[in-house]
Amino acid sequence: MESLTSRMKAVQSPIIPVVGELIKNSPGTISLGQGVVSYSPPQSAIEFLTKFLAEPANNLYQAVEGIPPLLVALTGKLSAFNGIEINEENCIVVTAGSNMAFMNAILAITSPGDEIILNTPYYFNHEMAIAMAGCRAVLVETDENYQLRPDAIAQAITPKTRAIVTISPNNPTGVVYSETALHQVNQICRTHGVYHISDEAYEYFTYNGVKHVSPGAFASSSEYTISLYSLSKAYGFASWRIGYMVIPKHLLVAVKKVQDTILICPPVVSQYAALGALQAKDDYLHSNIGAIAQVRKLVLESLNRLQSLCTITPANGAFYFFLKVHTQMDAFELVKRLIQEHKIAVIPGSTFGMDKGCYLRVAYGALQKETAKEGIDRLVQGLKIIIRS
DSSP: OGGGGHHHHTSOOOHHHHHHHHHHTSTTOEEOOSOOOSSOOOHHHHHTHHHHHTOGGGGSOOOTTOOHHHHHHHHHHIIIIIOOOOOTTEEEEEESSHHHHHHHHHHHHOOTTOEEEEEESOOHHHHHHHHHTTOEEEEEEOOTTSOOOHHHHHHTOOTTEEEEEEESSOTTTOOOOOHHHHHHHHHHHHHHTOEEEEEOTTTTOBOTTOOOOOGGGSTTOTTTEEEEEESTTTTTOGGGOOEEEEEEGGGHHHHHHHHHHHTSSOOHHHHHHHHHHTTSOHHHHHHHHHHHHHHHHHHHHHHGGGTTTEEEOOOOBTTEEEEEESSSSOHHHHHHHHHHHHOEEOEEGGGGTOOSSEEEEEEOTTOOHHHHHHHHHHHHHHHHHHHHO
């Protein structure tokens, strides 16, 4: 029987539940681990639930790709914010979160043994999905500031390459890729006949005047660009599980096969809530992301006290900082000690593919300013004690 589980043996265990168990066993721990926000969905999302309940047919299965009113609303959002026009070459598919959108894409464009290029540090669920599909993640290192290296990406392409993945704003580093770099990668995909999978779950989370760029808006990119989005972050929607993808029209049949098999249709009640969320006034996002920006400033000021012990790379997006700790200690061992001895939780960089050196992802989106200050002070103090001991 053991041989029957061989496919999943190649897949790393999700780190969030592992760290969650350590937190559970150390009561009072403040978590700078999971990438969620502290605020709730807008009131307009809750109000739209009555519209769902008022229609008895909503208890039945709905369209595989999403309910028409939500598709219309997303079409408007993509045009206004991302510069992506939905036309005869592309289309929208609503998914149960952007993780599912990524899995849909991988299963739709690959066969077992194919290769997908990931930039390191990668998002661990991407690497896991590629392994589950029986494909191989080809890893390309980013530069010292975690920015893309288009030349290295181009050199990693082989006849088995099916896609290049970019995440901007980035998880786990928080960096935002430049329009120039994203355009170079997009053109590499076009030249080599592979897909550009652009994960944009943190599209609204940019700071210091930095603007988000969607590769799907580049001229003539619709036929090979797959764009992934999520309501989980910006709209406090994590457990509602609603995301969406913009795909080339020629992939729709394949994506619908995957989605119908795994999900049948995205949860209709959550789609109504999503439709309501998209009606929220602009100040909902501005005020909530503005509050995170204030937490970010506080966190960065505190982290700068670790300059002698860590390399802290500038990051103008998402709600993460990715620290390189100047130690030979194993990253997961360091995380365990921080939780057990100092009651502060972060995520080890090894789960993001960073095995050479000790790295930590610090997430600050879920905390109010007061808790964030206490948490980051614990982290600073804990690292000083552990690394210097």
